[in-house]
Amino acid sequence: MTTRRTNLTPYLLVAPALVFMAIFFAYPMVEAFGLAFRDNDTGALTLSYFQKMVSDVQFQPALTTTLLLIVILIPIQFAVALAMALLVNAKLKGASLFLYIYAIPLAVSELAAGIVWFNIFTNNGFLNSLLVQSGLIERPFLFLSYQNQGWLILAVVLAEAWRATSIIMVILVSGLQSIPSDYLEAAEVFGADQFRKITKVILPLLRPSLQVALILRTILAFQVFGVALAVAGTGISLLAGEAYKWYYTIRNPNVAAAYASVILILSIASTVVFLVGLRSKNGEAL
Amino acid sequence: MAEIQLNHIIKSYGKARATNDVSLTIKDKEFMVLLGPSGCGKTTLLRAIAGLEAIDSGTVTIGGRDVTNVPPRFRDIAMVFQSYAVFPHLTVWDNIAFGLRMKKLPDTEVKKRVEMSAEMLRITDYLQRFPAQLSGGQRQRVAVARALAMPSGVLLMGEPLSNLDALLRLDMRAELKKLLRDAGATTVYVTHDQVEALSLGDRIAVMKQGVILQCDSPLRVYDHPVDKFVGGFIGNPPMNFLRAAGLAAIGLIAPPGYDLVGIRAENLDSFTSPMSGALEASILVVEPLGSHNLITAKVGDEFIKVNTRAELMPEPGSKLWLKPMPDKVRWLK
């Protein structure tokens, strides 16, 4: 009897979180799928909204641009975040001050971050003024034009990287700090130089943190919206932006829900990929 | 040749000196034990030899080469950590091979050394396992195997046995002694367990508050402690200390300047009747230990511990006459 009672405790402890998740995540999720795959009038299962989404001219570009954005953004962010995290963790003077300064963009809203970078790249923005004044170019260059998809994406990447790299860094710094210094000292004594210390010891031991950060970051990248809106307006289309457009501008919640379902499925798929691809071989969480 | 020379090593943390001007020469292939109570600076000294701790002043030479400013990986050392520090993400095989691969040894040589050292520590069956799948004792063997696999002349060991249970510790101690003698590396071994120090060391450096009080062979340290601290720290029970003046009555006259006498529990002959040259003691506690009895008694107002034959089983409260063996009496300041 006593064992039964103690076995209940963990479930009781996670129950509030579960209820919260059920009400605010699972239920809307099911609703969204319902909107996307159920006929509005008859309630029968249908693929018509989904087909409408796929046949829309903006769907293909939105999907490609979202994936492209992720493929470019994530490696950049991780390279920068890892370098920063290692620097912070090296406990140089002023490292923690740097950490705080670097984390400030975390507190800036997506939209505000987008506007900052819009002001840099726009026609009379900082970048153009700088280039013109220094005589490198004659007239302002139209970075953020519909014709310059490359520049548009780059601007969104920069804005998003500036805004959201520090969250990765914070995760990695806490991961680094949880690595016992003995492992690093053992690596040093047994002949590892700085580079191999990182590749052979730190990165493998950082795997759980990297996994969390990758999942978090990728899911959030599928939802990039405000930044893109502010920087590029309707210049580039992304999945989340399309969902918004179908909901508020075209006022078709069903197709909007279909977009949301695509984002959700892609998020789940990438999460599974990271969970499986980065799972521990030794069954130990360190 | 891997003689280690420590010259005037000073390392401070804030105002406190963890090692206060320590000089020590450890001969090639010698087994040196650093012994002392918690916080006396043993680990600091070991880490200074390894290069893991930057020292404030002094020099470290290994094999005649000044390595004071040389990073650990160029010092030609291997180390066993107290926490073992066996990499959790690598198999036992890869753990042992780690240092050899870093040194870019050819694969055949790596394989040979890994297998040899795994065999020595009897962990061949676990080579493909991860550390999480090993017991503490097995993990400790991996840590030792990883160090012994290295072709380095210096082996540093920081309390490697302290996390093992008592029985395993006893086994491992004997095994280590043989392994390390065969390995023939210059070894520096940190412990606060005086039995370990006595049983393993060629020499023991007894430390206290950042300085080495005495550095001698185990027998010498045990038999001729330089002061009350060393005598009291080494041996179980600790050495007895009596005021020298009290011994004049039995004909033991202290040399000028010495006011303390040290005598070990096994160096007192005990008699149940008065005896010339013996101190009268009243028995407080009798502890039978199988091979002998340990008696705690009072001589005047001073406590004394005596080993007696197992057959001698006096009652507490009765009298005992204790006669110090003259050549075992140590005069101290």
Ligand SMILES: Nc1ncnc2c1ncn2[C@@H]1O[C@H](COP(=O)(O)OP(=O)(O)OP(=O)(O)O)[C@@H](O)[C@H]1O
């Ligand atoms: N990183 C540190 N920062 C501040 N003080 C330290 C640090 N490391 C050691 N000390 C101090 O230096 C002194 C010597 O420490 P050390 O670790 O060498 O002792 P030890 O002899 O190894 O003790 P133990 O047997 O408990 O391991 C201690 O007083 C300790 O408090």
Ligand SMILES: [Mg+2]
């Ligand atoms: Mg220590």
